[in-house]
Amino acid sequence: MRPSLEDLLAGVPAQEGNGGKRLTPSVSASKAKAAEPVTALDKTTxxxxxxxxxxxxxRAAKTARLKAAREARDAGGSD
Known part of the structure; x- marks a missing residue:
């Protein structure tokens, strides 16, 4: 026996805030643009x-570590 639609929707909570109506899309279909295909060159770039x-x-992290070590070395040697 296949489950009915009511059985499938029994565990789904009702939508709130819009009176149970369908949500309206944030972008109209006429303004929605299709994504341009991604070429291999785009992926590589x-x-x-x-x-x-x-x-x-x-490189920035390594430079910061080296600078800190250099400063510590110089500060310790000037005593």
Missing amino acids: ENAKLVLEEEAKE
């Missing part, structure tokens, strides 16, 4: 940007 950003963050 995006991945390259992510790699460069990650490397820049690592």
Whole structure:
């Protein structure tokens, strides 16, 4: 026996705030734009940007560590 629609909807709470009516879309169908297809070049460019950003963050962290170590070394040697 297949479950009826009422059986399936028994556990689903009723919508609130709109009187149980369907929610209206935030963007009208006429204004909605189809996403342009993503080419292989676009994917490669995006991945390259992510790699460069990650490397820049690592480089900045390494520079900060080295600077802190250099300052600690210089402060300790001037006693």
